[in-house]
Amino acid sequence: MSFDVDVVLxxxxxxxxxRIAPAPGLTVLFGPSGAGKTTVLNMLAGLVRxxxxxxxxxxxxxxxxxxxxxxxxARRQAGYVFQxxxxxxxxxxxxxxxxGARRAAREGALxxxxxxxxxxxxxPLLDRWPRTLSGGEARRVAIGRALxxxxxxxxxxxxxxxxxxxxxxxxxxxxxxxxxxxxxPMLMVTHDPGEVQRLAGAVVEM
Amino acid sequence: xxPEEWTVVWLSLRVGGVAVAAxxxxxFALAWLLARGRFPGRxxxxxxxxxxxxxxxxVTGWLLLLAFAPAGPVGALLERWTGETVLFRWTGAAIxxxxxxxxxMVRAMRLSIEAVDRRLESAARTLGAGRVRVFATITLPLxxxxxxxxxxxxxxxxxxxxxxxxxxxxxxxxxxxxxxLAIYDALQVPGRExxxxxxxxxxxALALAALVVSEVLTRRSGRRLHVL
Numbered sequence: 001m002s003f004d005v006d007v008v009l010x011x012x013x014x015x016x017x018x019r020i021a022p023a024p025g026l027t028v029l030f031g032p033s034g035a036g037k038t039t040v041l042n043m044l045a046g047l048v049r050x051x052x053x054x055x056x057x058x059x060x061x062x063x064x065x066x067x068x069x070x071x072x073x074a075r076r077q078a079g080y081v082f083q084x085x086x087x088x089x090x091x092x093x094x095x096x097x098x099x100g101a102r103r104a105a106r107e108g109a110l111x112x113x114x115x116x117x118x119x120x121x122x123x124p125l126l127d128r129w130p131r132t133l134s135g136g137e138a139r140r141v142a143i144g145r146a147l148x149x150x151x152x153x154x155x156x157x158x159x160x161x162x163x164x165x166x167x168x169x170x171x172x173x174x175x176x177x178x179x180x181x182x183x184x185p186m187l188m189v190t191h192d193p194g195e196v197q198r199l200a201g202a203v204v205e206m
Numbered sequence: 207x208x209p210e211e212w213t214v215v216w217l218s219l220r221v222g223g224v225a226v227a228a229x230x231x232x233x234f235a236l237a238w239l240l241a242r243g244r245f246p247g248r249x250x251x252x253x254x255x256x257x258x259x260x261x262x263x264x265v266t267g268w269l270l271l272l273a274f275a276p277a278g279p280v281g282a283l284l285e286r287w288t289g290e291t292v293l294f295r296w297t298g299a300a301i302x303x304x305x306x307x308x309x310x311m312v313r314a315m316r317l318s319i320e321a322v323d324r325r326l327e328s329a330a331r332t333l334g335a336g337r338v339r340v341f342a343t344i345t346l347p348l349x350x351x352x353x354x355x356x357x358x359x360x361x362x363x364x365x366x367x368x369x370x371x372x373x374x375x376x377x378x379x380x381x382x383x384x385x386x387l388a389i390y391d392a393l394q395v396p397g398r399e400x401x402x403x404x405x406x407x408x409x410x411a412l413a414l415a416a417l418v419v420s421e422v423l424t425r426r427s428g429r430r431l432h433v434l
Contacts, residue, residue, distance in 0.1 A: 074331050074335060077334075088330070089326075089348070100335075103334030145333065149333040149334055
């Protein structure tokens with residue numbers, strides 16, 4: 001069992017509703033921009049609080065309006081890869097990757113540091129500053145940082161957007177490896193039918 | 207320069223340094239409240255913080271005098287707790303300088319706190335950091351250049367303080383006579399123009415150096431705030 005989500009959120013006169021049924025592998029949130037896909041990821045990570053509904057991931061309830069449960073952001077163990085990477089500009093790649101190490105040590109690490117560096121081919125980047133990275137490199141570092149934070153699931157917000165074809169392929173292969181080698185529940189936002197075709201185990205249309 | 211002039215310079219640096227060190231945590235807390243706080247009376251607090259910037263310095267000095275006089279609310283407390291007074295003392299000059307420097311420091315720090323990308327803070331929280339750790343590892347380091355720039359600017363302002371100081375703690379050589387007060391004093395006596403010139407040049411040099419350092423720090427912080 002991976003994602004079990006049923007949430008409703010009202011913002012002004014707009015209403016977002018999303019239902020995600022448990023499915024193995026990678027689940028894709030698919031739809032036009034403005035449909036609230038990123039908002040759904042934010043609700044899973046705890047950055048946005050739904051008006052009502054529930055969020056359960058791998059049997060653990062993170063939010064349940066009826067039961068009054070709302071797990072703090074820091075304790076949700078969501079590996080959130082933001083669309084803009086959001087690497088910490090004042091820390092080198094190595095320190096960015098280690099930022100979540102405390103929680104990983106406490107909760108049990110999914111993957112070791114060296115293992116993640118090898119998997120994502122980050123070794124040559126470790127001593128670089130985030131501003132010197134290309135878009136694809138920054139994405140890979142962001143994925144590594146999320147993996148190394150003791151995450152129980154991954155949230156990927158358009159991980160291939162604004163990348164050229166080669167970089168896109170590089171990130172896509174990375175995601176496939178994560179899906180197959182780590183068996184980690186992943187929820188990915190995209191509006192590219194090709195990515196859906198290639199990666200998705202289940203599709204939620206918004 | 208004469209030994210008296212060196213005394214003036216040393217005293218000015220000490221008054222300015224102590225003033226900035228004392229004002230720094232207060233200024234940062236105020237800047238944080240004004241940048242991030244959502245509470246009733248925020249506009250009023252903003253106004254009060256900026257008051258010394260627009261009020262005639264003589265009025266600020268007089269208000270300090272009222273507060274710190276032996277019978278005044280703060281002065282009476284100080285007297286009871288420490289048996290000391292700050293009137294006619296260098297500590298009083300530091301208080302006047304701190305109050306006058308505070309608005310400038312708060313302004314610079316507030317801008318730098320507002321410039322911190324809050325999306326980085328939420329990213330840190332998804333990685334397991336609590337509020338304190340987010341502040342210590344993300345917000346503070348990213349706003350640090352602006353905080354330092356504010357402190358340097360405040361130091362320059364403290365060195366130049368005149369009106370509030372002379373009203374509050376008078377012009378006592380070796381105790382409250384900082385650079386501007388010494389220049390003013392020397393101007394009253396015929397034949398001391400060379401001393402005025404030396405002290406004035408020193409003032410310009412210190413002020414210019416502070417402005418350059420502050421500008422460099424501000425630019426550096428601007429460059430480092432890119433997200434991707």
